[in-house]
Amino acid sequence: MRIVVANINTTENITRAIHEQALGAAGPDTEILPVTPTFGPASVEGNFEGHLAAVGVIDRIIAIEEPFDALVVAGFGGHGREGLTELLDVPVVDITEAGVQLACLLGRSYSVVTSLHRTVGQIRDRLRLAGLDGRCASVRSVGMSVLELERDTARIGRHIVQEAAQAVDRDGAGVVCLGCAGLVGLAEQVQDEVGVPVVEPVAAGVGLTETLVDLRLRPSTIGSYSTPQRKDIAGWPLTRS
Amino acid sequence: MRIVVANINTTENITRAIHEQALGAAGPDTEILPVTPTFGPASVEGNFEGHLAAVGVIDRIIAIEEPFDALVVAGFGGHGREGLTELLDVPVVDITEAGVQLACLLGRSYSVVTSLHRTVGQIRDRLRLAGLDGRCASVRSVGMSVLELERDTARIGRHIVQEAAQAVDRDGAGVVCLGCAGLVGLAEQVQDEVGVPVVEPVAAGVGLTETLVDLRLRPSTIGSYSTPQRKDIAGWPLTRS
Amino acid sequence: MRIVVANINTTENITRAIHEQALGAAGPDTEILPVTPTFGPASVEGNFEGHLAAVGVIDRIIAIEEPFDALVVAGFGGHGREGLTELLDVPVVDITEAGVQLACLLGRSYSVVTSLHRTVGQIRDRLRLAGLDGRCASVRSVGMSVLELERDTARIGRHIVQEAAQAVDRDGAGVVCLGCAGLVGLAEQVQDEVGVPVVEPVAAGVGLTETLVDLRLRPSTIGSYSTPQRKDIAGWPLTRS
Amino acid sequence: MRIVVANINTTENITRAIHEQALGAAGPDTEILPVTPTFGPASVEGNFEGHLAAVGVIDRIIAIEEPFDALVVAGFGGHGREGLTELLDVPVVDITEAGVQLACLLGRSYSVVTSLHRTVGQIRDRLRLAGLDGRCASVRSVGMSVLELERDTARIGRHIVQEAAQAVDRDGAGVVCLGCAGLVGLAEQVQDEVGVPVVEPVAAGVGLTETLVDLRLRPSTIGSYSTPQRKDIAGWPLTRS
């Protein structure tokens, strides 16, 4: 099968890291097609950038010419998944939901550790709408931006280990889900140092997507996710070939 | 004071109707500045169109050159309010929250009556995130699109009266909030025929916004709504002068 | 328009402070009619006093002879609003709900800072019934009684600043709502020193009430708030002219 | 032990019926002392009357001269229990909470059947604050006033059976709690005809109160229910000996 894995920002380095994660999780017969939006911010931290990223990722996905079997939206905190589900007839999986679902299978409660403090509220809202907040012990942040994380993996590792340890000790979490895409290799490090299972959300997204494709499950086309009516859309798509 | 009232779709007729509603609600010293996005769908019904509208309305607002004291985002169901709050230092009020807040002051529980069935889930989610779902008796739809509503006010009036009456009789609502912007004159009709208070959300939005400006209250700038960090944003703004 | 602003305790000094707040918030064409109950406690802190205050304020309101357009019940924590809504056909606004509604328009989550610790539970319950607890970060108290607050504004200012700062730092609040009526001038002080928007609830109550009157919205008369049936009421009203 | 059972309205016939229920439930060594307020409405249906009843019942209780071991507040929907708990150092049990607690011990979910439709919202709010709404299948009303119920037991029996049957069939209730005090003999009738356990709340209140007294448990005196501070209370108590 062919799975598109979409970075939600325009930074190619992050796309590469996401690609690497996805490849590590994918089965032998799965082809991963990584894509990078050409519209939107270099990293997504907050509501304004999230609005742009949602449109950027939709714009990029509908421009894909080859057929694909499923889509993983690889931005933690949720960006455009609902709209894409309306447009596509293949599974669309948000790594936020995928990561947290696997975490729920591994322990009674989980914590998310993410980048900047300003995204904590957004992630909480996302989990609430997904109906996955009931077993959330906490959402913690390391106070570093996505682009800093990308640059200095060693330093970020220490910070994530520290917050993950506090999630376990103070908040009672039994599992940790990384709250950021593209942190290659960090899940293992945190797992080893903190002693609880750590879910890397891009890998989780790829695994759940493969399962949906294998079981021939496609998104619901009635109600909330039904195909949009045809109507004039000014300036759309952003990118014309 | 000068309040910008932003339509969220590109249909000028709807902007005119919203403008009319806003003028009817505004105080004598309030100037209403109506704006229409130049990017996005002709009407907003669903998640995909909502993603586009959020960006379209932000793009239009940041292009305004004259100063203004507050912004009303006049699309029921929520589109871009959070992102705009991050960018502006004046109050940004979403008519969804404004309409439902006033409804809560008038009765123990309220219902929303909106256009197409497909938007019901989105409105429920919006109310949930706003923390205003606790007293929601129901969200009902008339099964007509926004553009149909705009064209045939007489027919839509009958449908809204019918759903509002069922909200009262079956769901126990004591108040009704119209779930669509630009339905000029319908609040009075429904109120007269159904016998419960009916909130028109654009008017509610203007009233609450005037109150915030009068009390010199501005949005919080810490945490979730803090100003975005400076970073590269490809293709932004959409509209360059 | 004429708005009655009802103190809920029998202390005239507090009525004066509330009146001052209300005047500062009211529009140029709004007349504020302050009233003080003749029955009930000198200040309201807890359930027993709250029961008395509800009856005291109702008793005072129904004795008003001149017509009025709306009523603001100026006791934080809720006292008699529901009963008054049943009796009157004009809007009745509780400053608890008004203050917190405006707070919700300004940030993702809010905290209340109130007087004595013993009222915290009551305020939480009030917010829960109002359906406004979903975005409440915390309810904090300064451990001083209402009458102490009234006497020593300087000292109370320091305490409220301290608790408000902790609400922001520890509980993640983005906005603070003062949890007590009649703290003239304190909202500005706290706002300046803590750096988040601070809502003064009497002002909020007046603003929302003006909006309801301007929009000609009146309370629902079906279901929970319908007019009581005629029946014998022993000893009522307390005050006969 | 001596248990005061307080009617919350001024109708002696209802006090007699409540007394009869209480005697049927009390143990051989329990003395029941029935009291009737001298202030307040002839029956309590709605918020205004509820405010008055709370004060009427407190006024009556603090005038009792003989010692007593506990108090049952026999008005369904809650009236003054919190305030009385602050004033007394013996257990104060509201029949709403007592009835519903026993119902929860007998089935997975319960329904309440009450008098007028207008009280449904108030009962729901009461259950919510009591933290007992989680297993509530529905609150239904027969559309008859408390005074009608008192007069025509045969007719009311049929109506309650009908609503109870619908609570079971449509709402999935496994147990029914009568939502009104003083319906002597009706619990048995409904139980026989509907085939589910039916809790009579005055009996439940007496039973739970005896248990608390037997176990020497007294209400908490810290936080929300601590003794009120001494202060001036104008016009209080209403009844002076």
Add this chain to the structure above:
Amino acid sequence: MRIVVANINTTENITRAIHEQALGAAGPDTEILPVTPTFGPASVEGNFEGHLAAVGVIDRIIAIEEPFDALVVAGFGGHGREGLTELLDVPVVDITEAGVQLACLLGRSYSVVTSLHRTVGQIRDRLRLAGLDGRCASVRSVGMSVLELERDTARIGRHIVQEAAQAVDRDGAGVVCLGCAGLVGLAEQVQDEVGVPVVEPVAAGVGLTETLVDLRLRPSTIGSYSTPQRKDIAGWPLTRS
């Protein structure tokens, strides 16, 4: 009346302590029949042991030959109550629900203090399913196993006092419920030293059970708790006479 009080583990010493507690709470005409399972763990701390205990207690109860009027399941955290309710036509009361119900009658919020940390999650889940979590301030543990508690009452007393005091000071609890059966004499000690009411759950269970029997209330036999269909059950009952 005759009430069976079932220990859920196989340790006779704990059965004796439970018996002593039950006798202290029972009325003069109540006969307590203590039973000990012959299958299952020596103490129950966690899910695996809870599964075994549920079956052990059911197995023991259905082997009782003499008639009885009610059953108290004396294991905090819930073990087999639902299944036993399906099998018996007399009241079956779990001490978890009984203890917490009485706690809710005594204060606005309560905390549970239990043995090992590993049972905290299970107790929280139990309270959630019972619909009794709404007023739970916290569930705290002393970090000692049930068998240690049994051996060293003096030391455990100090630990429970310490956690109970923190429940009051930090978590805002107004009442404490002991989260373990068979801690004879500890409720009084904690009550004296911490200054809030302390509920001993076995006593609570006996009191509520007596009330149900006195009021001739039996469990619902429709829906969730209806009698199981006859079918083959391999290896059951475990104990054959």
Add this chain to the structure above:
Amino acid sequence: MRIVVANINTTENITRAIHEQALGAAGPDTEILPVTPTFGPASVEGNFEGHLAAVGVIDRIIAIEEPFDALVVAGFGGHGREGLTELLDVPVVDITEAGVQLACLLGRSYSVVTSLHRTVGQIRDRLRLAGLDGRCASVRSVGMSVLELERDTARIGRHIVQEAAQAVDRDGAGVVCLGCAGLVGLAEQVQDEVGVPVVEPVAAGVGLTETLVDLRLRPSTIGSYSTPQRKDIAGWPLTRS
């Protein structure tokens, strides 16, 4: 990898059907090892039988001699998963959680269609504890027992289609999850006739389990799911080799 798929009842025909489903979902390198308990009921419908089944399945699993990589507990409604997680160091997946997680990835809300009405409450409770009830539109039953379902697939198909259609039309579900293991071939039939995605929970369980094994994720060993302390367990295991 080798995945054990455990039937929770003693009926070999159902084990065979579950095996068939599991094989259809498993990847080419996955070996499915089906097991049938030797203790417990022939089918599991209700709490009593659920208690027995939990012990029966644990007893069977710990007797397995060959190594395995993960366990799927194939009884809808949850039986023993938590206890097994404490005992094993490989992933243990309950098909209830697995089925509903996949359903949540496919639509905004889902319904479960199960066998007998008596199991509806239990399934709701299970979903609540799993934190997966937030997006549940309804749990419906066809009123047929598990053993009837097994015998008459054609008739059951019609009933499930009927309930699934009502879940979509009346309850607003966008996805259906079958609430019973071993209904071979029914997911496709319901999907075709009702027009929404239908999740077969055994297949979902196998898919998620494979993902967990592929990602080398193992259950949390701290807190709720930590390994039980060593202690005497009378009569255990039930089955000795």
